[in-house]
Amino acid sequence: MQVAIVTVGDEILSGDTVNTNAAWLCEQLNGRGVDVGRITTVPDVVADIARVVNEYRAEYDAVIVTGGLGPTHDDVTVDGVAAAVGRSVEPHEAAHEWLTEHGGYAAEDLVDGTTDLPAGARMLPNEAGVAPGAVVEGIYVFPGVPTEMKAMFEAVADEFSGEATYTTVVDVDEPESELIDRFEAIRERFDVTVGSYPGDSVRVKLTATDEAVADEARHWLSERVELVDGAVDREQA
Incomplete structure (x- = not known):
């Protein structure tokens, strides 16, 4: 919808x-x-x-x-x-x-x-x-x-209803411009949409219609970026 x-x-x-x-x-x-x-x-x-x-x-x-x-x-x-x-x-x-x-x-x-x-x-x-x-x-x-x-x-x-989606979040301690290659790779590897929101760090949102896919993509990205000190990859309701 x-x-x-x-x-x-x-x-x-x-x-x-x-x-x-x-x-x-x-x-x-x-x-x-x-x-x-x-x-x-x-x-x-x-x-x-x-x-x-x-x-x-x-x-x-x-x-x-x-x-x-x-x-x-x-x-x-x-x-x-x-x-x-x-x-x-x-x-x-x-x-x-x-x-x-x-x-x-x-x-x-x-x-x-x-x-x-x-x-x-x-x-x-x-x-x-x-x-x-x-x-x-x-x-x-x-x-x-x-x-x-x-x-x-x-x-x-x-x-109001539609297809359920699942969103996960990774807080990255790298400039957004340096993440382009990994954004491209994650889109090719997983059926997810990627949103990035720069601030003190870059908040990366991964959204998929399959909860397992969203979670797998989160782990994949977390292993390939510099995470914010003390941050862990996390799920978002």
């Missing part, structure tokens, strides 16, 4: 808010064997949201959109997603019912627009907040507040 993530918010683009939602979603999806092909941040502009979501829904099995839910003036994600799939936005009966019967809100306390969703969408209850999410034509719309987004994703997590 391949997924694209779209985060919505001027506050992310201005640097006022760190995009932790995308990182958390990638971790969860990768852990379920799902490939994330794109992460894109767009402003609170209906046309921009619609354009990007429409493009990605044609290329990916699912699109996750976070941020911009609610009835305030800059919460335009629902309008953008509805435009992407050619649907109107209208009050959602199930959302209204859930908020008044399970969410603890009186109908007269709900701000106009709180329960508006794309026509025909499946409503996702917001167990940690107010604004409901939605699923429509493979597009999953979640709130931007991290606690609300996480709770909503976890409620539908089983709808």
Whole structure:
């Protein structure tokens, strides 16, 4: 399964808010064997949201959109997603019912627009907040507040699945540029993908669909590199 993530918010683009939602979603999806092909941040502009979501829904099995839910003036994600799939936005009966019967809100306390969703969408209850999410034509719309987004994703997590992968890690005390020959050799010898992340040392991640292959590749590489002092080759969940 391949997924694209779209985060919505001027506050992310201005640097006022760190995009932790995308990182958390990638971790969860990768852990379920799902490939994330794109992460894109767009402003609170209906046309921009619609354009990007429409493009990605044609290329990916699912699109996750976070941020911009609610009835305030800059919460335009629902309008953008509805435009992407050619649907109107209208009050959602199930959302209204859930908020008044399970969410603890009186109908007269709900701000106009709180329960508006794309026509025909499946409503996702917001167990940690107010604004409901939605699923429509493979597009999953979640709130931007991290606690609300996480709770909503976890409620539908089983709808995201793929081939399980296994990752092992080797911490290497050599310049990344000097490891190229061994990276090439390990790719030829084992069915693994290799990721290298330089810092104080080079963190090498080996990923395979077979746990035994990942482990064997880890041992093979560890015998052919300078390990960080005191480091041992290790597995990563």
